[in-house]
Every structure is written in C-alpha cells, then in structure tokens.
Amino acid sequence: MKQSSANLQLTAYVNDKFLPLEQAMVHIEDRGFQFADGVYEVVACFGGGYLDLDAHLQRLERSCAAIEIVLPKSLEALKDLVQQAYHKNPYEDAMVYIQVTRGVAPRSHVVNQAMQPTLVITVRDLPLPSDTKLRTGVKACTLKDIRWKHCEIKSIALLASVMGKQEASRREVDEAFWLDEKNHMLEGCATNVFAIIDGVLVTHALDHQILGGITRDMVISLAKDLGFVVQQRPWKLDEKGLTECLMSSTTNAVMPVCAVDGQAIGAGVPGEIGLKLRALMLEQFEELRHAKV
Amino acid sequence: MKQSSANLQLTAYVNDKFLPLEQAMVHIEDRGFQFADGVYEVVACFGGGYLDLDAHLQRLERSCAAIEIVLPKSLEALKDLVQQAYHKNPYEDAMVYIQVTRGVAPRSHVVNQAMQPTLVITVRDLPLPSDTKLRTGVKACTLKDIRWKHCEIKSIALLASVMGKQEASRREVDEAFWLDEKNHMLEGCATNVFAIIDGVLVTHALDHQILGGITRDMVISLAKDLGFVVQQRPWKLDEKGLTECLMSSTTNAVMPVCAVDGQAIGAGVPGEIGLKLRALMLEQFEELRHAKV
Numbered sequence: 001m002k003q004s005s006a007n008l009q010l011t012a013y014v015n016d017k018f019l020p021l022e023q024a025m026v027h028i029e030d031r032g033f034q035f036a037d038g039v040y041e042v043v044a045c046f047g048g049g050y051l052d053l054d055a056h057l058q059r060l061e062r063s064c065a066a067i068e069i070v071l072p073k074s075l076e077a078l079k080d081l082v083q084q085a086y087h088k089n090p091y092e093d094a095m096v097y098i099q100v101t102r103g104v105a106p107r108s109h110v111v112n113q114a115m116q117p118t119l120v121i122t123v124r125d126l127p128l129p130s131d132t133k134l135r136t137g138v139k140a141c142t143l144k145d146i147r148w149k150h151c152e153i154k155s156i157a158l159l160a161s162v163m164g165k166q167e168a169s170r171r172e173v174d175e176a177f178w179l180d181e182k183n184h185m186l187e188g189c190a191t192n193v194f195a196i197i198d199g200v201l202v203t204h205a206l207d208h209q210i211l212g213g214i215t216r217d218m219v220i221s222l223a224k225d226l227g228f229v230v231q232q233r234p235w236k237l238d239e240k241g242l243t244e245c246l247m248s249s250t251t252n253a254v255m256p257v258c259a260v261d262g263q264a265i266g267a268g269v270p271g272e273i274g275l276k277l278r279a280l281m282l283e284q285f286e287e288l289r290h291a292k293v
Numbered sequence: 294m295k296q297s298s299a300n301l302q303l304t305a306y307v308n309d310k311f312l313p314l315e316q317a318m319v320h321i322e323d324r325g326f327q328f329a330d331g332v333y334e335v336v337a338c339f340g341g342g343y344l345d346l347d348a349h350l351q352r353l354e355r356s357c358a359a360i361e362i363v364l365p366k367s368l369e370a371l372k373d374l375v376q377q378a379y380h381k382n383p384y385e386d387a388m389v390y391i392q393v394t395r396g397v398a399p400r401s402h403v404v405n406q407a408m409q410p411t412l413v414i415t416v417r418d419l420p421l422p423s424d425t426k427l428r429t430g431v432k433a434c435t436l437k438d439i440r441w442k443h444c445e446i447k448s449i450a451l452l453a454s455v456m457g458k459q460e461a462s463r464r465e466v467d468e469a470f471w472l473d474e475k476n477h478m479l480e481g482c483a484t485n486v487f488a489i490i491d492g493v494l495v496t497h498a499l500d501h502q503i504l505g506g507i508t509r510d511m512v513i514s515l516a517k518d519l520g521f522v523v524q525q526r527p528w529k530l531d532e533k534g535l536t537e538c539l540m541s542s543t544t545n546a547v548m549p550v551c552a553v554d555g556q557a558i559g560a561g562v563p564g565e566i567g568l569k570l571r572a573l574m575l576e577q578f579e580e581l582r583h584a585k586v
Contacts (some may be wrong), residue, residue: 012321025318028305028327028413033319034392035451036329067456097400099327106417107390108460109483111450120321124399148453149439157452158328158402160441163360165402190402 004090011088013081013121021122030099036111036157040099042250043082044126046176047092048283049288050249053079055214060098060153066153070103072117081121089123091290095251097122099156137258139173139189142237143208145180152208155199161189165184175247177260180209184234188247192216196244196273205232215248222280228273243272253281277293298569300404304381306374306414311381314415320485323411325394329403329450332356335391335543336375338420340385342581344543347505352447353391362395365410374414381396382416390415392449397579421546422563429563431540432479435530437477438471438502445501448500450536468540470553473502477527488528489537489566498525508541515573521566538562546574
C-alpha cells in the first residue's frame with residue numbers, strides 16, 4: 001500500500017533527477033517552452049498495473065522520430081523511470097505524464113543538432129469520471145478544425161486544443177469535437193470519437209487529421225470481441241441510423257456522449273453499447289490491479 | 294558604452310526577477326511548456342533605440358487577448374522592463390525576446406482562471422545578415438502550409454515552423470515559404486514575403502493565414518514613401534512580370550531572395566527595389582542609435 005494521498009508530496013523527474021514537484025524546473029530557453037518543440041504521452045496506472053505502457057512508449061518513440069528528436073533513453077530505461085516515478089508518488093490510480101523536448105539552446109527556429117533532449121515525468125491522480133457524470137450524461141459541442149496538419153503526431157503544440165476546450169467550457173459542455181471542412185467528425189480536443197450507426201461502430205480512419213489513440217485501439221478491439229462490425233471511415237453526426245456517440249481517452253476510458261451542440265444523441269441518455277464497452281474497459285482496469293506488469 | 298560583449302554574462306527576467314540567464318527557469322507544469330499556451334514578441338534594439346517597441350507591445354497585448362490571457366503588466370511597465378533587460382545585457386544591437394504564458398497549473402487542457410501568467414524576457418545579440426550573405430543571395434524553398442488556422446496570433450505553438458526550417462536546412466536554403474492549397478504565397482516560417490510584379494509591391498493580405506509583421510508594415514510604408522503602388526492580394530511565384538522576391542522580419546530587416554525552389558528570381562541576384570528598401574530600412578536603424586526612445 002502506498003502512502004496516503006492526503007500526504008501530497010509529489011515527486012517529478014527532470015533530466016536524470018527525481019525531485020519534489022515544486023522544485024521541478026526547466027530552462028526558459030528549453031525549446032519545449034519557446035517553440036512547442038516536443039512530444040508527450042499520458043499513461044494510466046491502476047494499483048501499479050499499467051494500461052498499455054509499451055504501446056504508449058512506442059508511440060512516444062514514433063512521435064520523436066516524426067519531429068527528428070532522438071529519444072534520450074531506451075524504451076526499457078523509460079519503462080523503468082515510469083515505474084520509479086509512479087512508486088515515488090502517493091496515488092494508487094495515477095496518470096503518468098511523459099514529455100520529451102528537443103532541449104535547451106539560444107532561441108532560433110533552426111535546430112542545432114548537438115542539443116541534449118529534455119525528459120520530464122510527472123505523476124498525478126487519475127480520477128475517472130464519476131458515475132454521476134455518466135448518468136447525467138456527457139455533452140459536447142462541435143467546432144471547425146483549426147489545428148495543424150499533423151495531428152497524428154502527439155506534440156505539445158496544443159494551443160488549438162486549449163482554445164477548443166475553452167470554447168467547450170464557455171458553452172458549458174465537457175468536450176469540443178473537431179469537424180473537417182465537410183463536417184465529418186475527426187476527434188475531440190483530447191479524445192477520439194465514435195458513433196454507433198445501424199449497429200456498426202464507426203470512427204474516422206487514421207490519417208494526419210487524428211491521433212491514433214491507444215484507448216481508441218482498445219475500444220475497437222473490445223467492440224470486435226463483442227461481435228460488432230467496425231468501420232473506419234468519414235462520418236457525420238446527422239447520419240441516418242446513428243444511435244450512440246462515444247469518446248475515448250486515457251483519462252476518460254470510453255464515455256457515452258448524450259448530446260452534441262444541444263441535440264440529444266439517440267434517446268439522450270447513455271446508450272447500451274457504449275455502456276457495455278465502458279463496463280468491459282473498466283473490468284480490464286480492475287484486472288490490471290491484480291496483474292501488475 | 295555597455296560592457297564588452299566578450300563578457301557574456303547574460304541576464305534574463307522571469308516573473309518579477311532579473312537573474313543570470315543560466316539560472317532562469319520555469320516550472321515544468323508551466324502551460325507554455327506543456328501546451329504551447331502562450332505568445333511572444335521579438336524586438337530589435339540598436340544602440341538603445343528600439344524599433345517600433347510600442348507596436349510590438351501592442352501586438353503582444355492583442356495576442357494575449359486572442360487566447361484570453363491577461364497581460365500581467367501594463368504596456369508602460371513592460372516597456373520599462375524591456376529597457377531594464379536591454380541595459381543589463383552586454384549587446385549594443387540586441388533582440389529582446391518577450392514571452393507570456395498562461396501560468397503554472399496541474400496539467401489539464403481546461404483553463405483554471407485563477408492562474409498567474411508567466412512573463413519571461415531574454416536579450417540576445419542581433420546579428421543582421423552580413424553583406425556577404427546579401428551578395429551571394431538568400432535562397433528559399435516552398436512547402437504546403439501545415440500550420441494551424443490562426444497564424445495571425447503570434448503564439449509559441451511553433452512546431453510547424455520548426456519543421457519547415459528543418460526542411461529548409463535539409464534543402465540547403467535559408468527559409469521555407471508556406472503556400473496555400475492553390476499555391477498562393479502566404480509567408481515564411483519566420484518572415485513575411487513580398488514580390489515586385491510589374492513594378493508593384495505585392496504581398497498577401499492580412500488574414501488568419503499570416504502574421505501581421507511589424508517589419509512588414511515598415512516595408513509597405515517605405516515602398517509607399519518611394520512612390521510604389523502596394524497591393525495586398527493572393528500571388529504566385531510564377532506570376533508574369535515578377536522580377537523580385539523579398540522577405541522581412543525583425544532579425545532580417547528586409548532581404549532580397551534570389552532563388553526559390555532552385556529557380557532564380559529575376560536575374561538571380563538581389564534586385565534593385567529590394568536593395569533600395571533594405572538600404573532605407575538600415576538607415577532607419579542607424580537613426581535609432583542617435584534618437585533613443
């Protein structure tokens with residue numbers, strides 16, 4: 001059993017050192033701070049069992065490669081650091097946040113190849129949305145996509161998503177979904193989005209407009225296990241036969257969405273298939289507690 | 294006379310404190326580091342005379358407003374801090390870099406309104422491109438625009454521009470220019486771009502696809518003073534009558550571009566109008582040395 005989470009001394013990792021979170025600093029000329037020149041991952045851990053840790057670390061490696069940063073540690077060493085970071089913090093259920101930036105250099109767009117990348121790890125409580133939220137129903141709005149053209153890279157250039165979330169907050173909904181120019185659903189600011197259309201699970205195909213979510217993969221795999229057909233294709237909210245809408249992310253698991261832009265989805269309450277997928281996913285989280293990696 | 298620039302003890306400003314640059318840090322949960330949730334300005338100073346300092350600070354205020362950050366100081370107080378920062382550093386000709394981020398908070402896209410913004414100022418040497426570079430000629434390449442849809446905001450979400458500059462570097466050219474879907478010229482990774490077409494100065498009109506450069510304004514104003522017609526409209530590199538190409542930025546002033554994508558512009562040497570505009574601008578820089586603001 002870990003120390004009580006009432007004792008909130010948090011520990012972070014910055015460039016080969018563990019230290020109290022409040023002392024965890026980076027230089028003001030870190031390219032992560034001046035150019036959004038970095039990538040990140042968020043990994044869920046339930047009682048010491050990690051959800052798809054290898055998949056997250058592999059994606060971190062791919063994100064680094066996409067922007068030509070050399071990951072400063074081997075995947076094995078990173079895995080060990082994630083586990084150390086988890087154990088140095090008080091939460092049983094935690095989000096482990098990992099960020100890699102190109103490093104520190106006098107400000108210039110041009111990359112100096114001699115730079116040493118910055119590696120940061122933090123650990124925070126993972127409060128999955130409560131059953132109350134689930135019952136009253138998650139709401140979303142849609143926005144025209146204003147983001148850049150490489151959303152497949154999990155970069156820290158997240159200002160567009162921050163602005164989307166601010167707009168969602170102004171509209172008193174939980175998430176904003178990005179639409180392409182033809183009003184096809186892409187993904188949310190921090191979620192992937194699915195629909196149930198004529199009993200088929202539908203979600204946008206992987207391309208440069210969406211992130212290949214690890215939880216998205218899990219939703220697809222669970223749906224297939226249940227015998228559902230899965231289609232990865234462009235889709236719209238007003239498609240005939242659409243009965244449910246779902247969003248997924250590490251911190252949301254899979255979550256039924258009951259209304260979008262003030263319009264009820266289906267009966268306006270969490271749908272049967274979404275609830276089933278969520279229950280299965282939460283079962284997997286429970287199993288992680290008993291089968292630590 | 295300032296201290297010799299051989300003595301390279303640099304001083305930075307971070308949240309109400311001046312301190313040695315190497316000790317200038319921000320917290321790893323600063324939203325500038327985790328979300329690119331901030332904006333910036335680069336101001337040139339020649340011997341203590343600032344180039345359009347008020348215009349830069351006003352744009353900083355507009356950028357903050359666009360992403361709903363409250364500038365943590367009045368423009369007067371900021372101006373004073375910029376001057377203090379300049380005087381605490383060894384350079385006669387300097388770039389003063391000012392960055393504002395939303396502040397520090399446990400990582401979440403959603404904005405906690407109680408945050409205190411972070412304000413950072415650094416001062417670096419301003420080496421205007423040498424005459425050699427000017428004679429051999431600046432080269433550029435073009436790339437399809439991959440950036441977000443709010444390039445009018447001078448945000449620190451600059452990863453796309455970093456990638457553009459990396460591509461330029463791979464192609465052994467000095468700058469990459471972004472083209473829209475119809476191959477219209479937008480702007481460079483860190484410059485605005487102009488053409489001389491049939492003796493008219495042409496540049497893309499201000500919209501969400503380009504930054505309203507302070508040096509861009511200066512180029513337009515100088516050209517008008519010289520009696521040139523100025524058109525702000527979509528244009529292409531292969532337009533009939535195009536004889537010169539220019540780029541502008543605080544650190545480049547205005548610079549003739551001699552080749553784009555390996556094709557010579559005009560005679561492949563700096564054009565007459567570009568050189569004239571550059572000479573006039575450098576004269577203004579010289580005047581600043583003698584008429585400090």
